[in-house]
Amino acid sequence: MLYLASQFVWFLLAAFGLGLAMGWIGRDGGKPRLWSAGWSVVAVLWLVGAAASWFQFLNGALATWVETALLFAAVYWLGCACAGLSRRRGAEAPAPSALSALPNETALPGQRPAGLAAPQRGGADDLKLIKGVGRQNEGRLHGLGIWHFEQIAAWSPGNVEWIGGYLAFPGRVEREDWVGQARILAAGGETEFAGRAKAGLVETSRDDGSAGQANVEASAAEAGRAKP
Structure with a gap:
């Protein structure tokens, strides 16, 4: 040859x-x-x-x-x-950005994961393809600067603990294995749940086009109240 x-x-x-x-x-x-x-x-x-x-x-x-x-x-x-x-x-390794602190941020156990001020590559991933992340939770994650599967895939145990406390359901992130699901999706794979969500078979994962914007705005308002 x-x-x-x-x-x-x-x-x-x-x-x-x-x-x-x-x-x-x-x-x-x-x-x-x-x-x-x-x-x-x-x-x-x-x-x-x-x-x-x-x-x-x-x-x-x-x-x-x-x-x-x-x-x-x-x-x-x-x-x-x-x-x-x-x-x-x-x-x-998406570059973290300096996002505003939340009122109860330091009171929560664990460590807040790094966030991005805006999604990269021209758009956010559909986080609702992760089992346990519906429209409301997607919006709250967006409010924290979490836009991509690889961000969730990189969470440490401390980050998982913090997110569970922030979303008011400690232990659920671990039980539903958000990090493991995110790793599969970030690598271009597809979970059984993601397949059903894409087919429109999961009501809470159907994209209404708002990207959870109401919850993003609520998170921003919380951060604004936390500023001195």
Whole structure:
């Protein structure tokens, strides 16, 4: 394949560039996806072709065509993977912002999680895909600057304890495993609950378009009263 690579170097660079572009825009809910069912099929075909080439089951022009296709497919996927990993690294650690303190913030056990003044990547994730986060809780989380699955996925035990106290249901976040659900969703996966919510089968998770704005405003008002 080294000979083929030297012959098609510019075409391979173009394939890599196309992979970068498709990997950058190919996402689920704003999340990079390095693998899918389609890629699994391609991987099986690639391995079959590679085995046939390695054991010389193919000869002549057919072998050349197969090896060329294998090379281009590998380079294209490498481009997709590089773009996906780049997006993932940028999404894993959203920069915290200085949000206003709440009246009872220091009285709650645990530690308030870092929040963002506004959602990143042009829009918030649908937090209602997490079991236990309905429209009201989504709005209250937005009021705390929690907009994305990866923020919840990164919560420490202290953050979970604080959120449970703030939302007035201690222990529920742990029981419903918000953090575990968020990790799956942040990685581009889907939970059984998220699938039902997307299908409109969960009344409290149906998006009314308000993004819990009334609760965001209530949180902002609380923060305003806390200012000296």
